Amino acid sequence: MLSPLQLVRRTPLSNCGACGFPTCLAFAAAVLKVGKKLTDCPFINLKGLDMTEVRQSTDNLQLEKKDLQFIAFLKSELQPVDFSRLAPVLGAIYQDTPPAMAFPYLGQKTIISKDEITINGQPPGDHRDQILLYNYLRSGGGRAPDGEWLGLESLPNTISKVKTLSTYGEEPLARCLSAEGAGNFQRTVHDMGGRMITESGADLAARIPVLPMVPEYILFWAAEPEENFPARVKILFDHHILDFLDIESLVFSAERLTDYLLARLANKPDKDSVERQP
Numbered sequence: 001m002l003s004p005l006q007l008v009r010r011t012p013l014s015n016c017g018a019c020g021f022p023t024c025l026a027f028a029a030a031v032l033k034v035g036k037k038l039t040d041c042p043f044i045n046l047k048g049l050d051m052t053e054v055r056q057s058t059d060n061l062q063l064e065k066k067d068l069q070f071i072a073f074l075k076s077e078l079q080p081v082d083f084s085r086l087a088p089v090l091g092a093i094y095q096d097t098p099p100a101m102a103f104p105y106l107g108q109k110t111i112i113s114k115d116e117i118t119i120n121g122q123p124p125g126d127h128r129d130q131i132l133l134y135n136y137l138r139s140g141g142g143r144a145p146d147g148e149w150l151g152l153e154s155l156p157n158t159i160s161k162v163k164t165l166s167t168y169g170e171e172p173l174a175r176c177l178s179a180e181g182a183g184n185f186q187r188t189v190h191d192m193g194g195r196m197i198t199e200s201g202a203d204l205a206a207r208i209p210v211l212p213m214v215p216e217y218i219l220f221w222a223a224e225p226e227e228n229f230p231a232r233v234k235i236l237f238d239h240h241i242l243d244f245l246d247i248e249s250l251v252f253s254a255e256r257l258t259d260y261l262l263a264r265l266a267n268k269p270d271k272d273s274v275e276r277q278p
């Protein structure tokens with residue numbers, strides 16, 4: 001992504017103020033951070049500038065703004081909700097003064113009050129965490145998971161999301177599990193409150209509670225070079241999952257599960273090889 005220091009080299013660095021900013025650097029930062037037009041500087045040199053890179057920088061900004069607006073909306077929807085009634089339905093513990101709910105999210109202690117979310121005592125570092133956590137509360141709960149599993153493609157209106165899940169969830173997880181091995185994976189699953197499944201037919205399988213009512217089922221098949229089959233992961237969801245998360249948040253949950261597993265597996269010192277089951 002383009003930085004203000006890279007962009008400012010395109011200006012004459014004269015700090016003339018014609019763009020409405022006191023310095024050229026302030027102008028460059030405003031282009032990238034608040035969407036000011038490049039042409040507001042009459043002297044800027046646009047020759048050879050990669051406009052796609054500029055657009056990507058400002059698109060990211062727009063996405064960030066949209067996320068923040070959406071998070072504010074979700075938060076506002078929770079204000080009238082009775083947390084004491086909702087907590088047991090979501091597998092959470094109700095805390096009084098101020099009203100809040102506590103539950104594990106990816107094995108981390110998560111507390112949501114009407115004003116804020118903390119994960120292991122810290123504010124969430126990723127917008128997807130806030131969106132899916134607020135949506136979990138907003139769902140109002142429903143039928144508890146009962147162990148009937150579905151792929152994302154079996155849920156309604158998911159055609160455009162299946163590729164996203166594959167790109168940001170299943171494929172990176174398959175690469176990571178091929179490299180990291182079974183022992184590390186088992187320990188990480190256990191640390192997250194999940195369990196390994198032995199009778200799955202896959203080379204590795206685990207059920208992990210992303211949220212108390214949102215278990216996810218990971219199946220891994222090691223590569224078979226002689227058959228030309230690459231390593232593969234499939235992430236499955238309980239058939240009642242849409243009672244607790246909408247499709248977008250569901251994909252976020254699988255992406256964040258993947259992010260978490262990759263980070264944890266990368267930090268584990270020992271490795272055991274994954275063998276294809278006979």
Ligand code: SF4
Nearest residue numbers: 015016017019024041
């Ligand atoms: S108009 Fe251009 S040269 Fe003048 S301060 Fe703004 S960015 Fe710098």
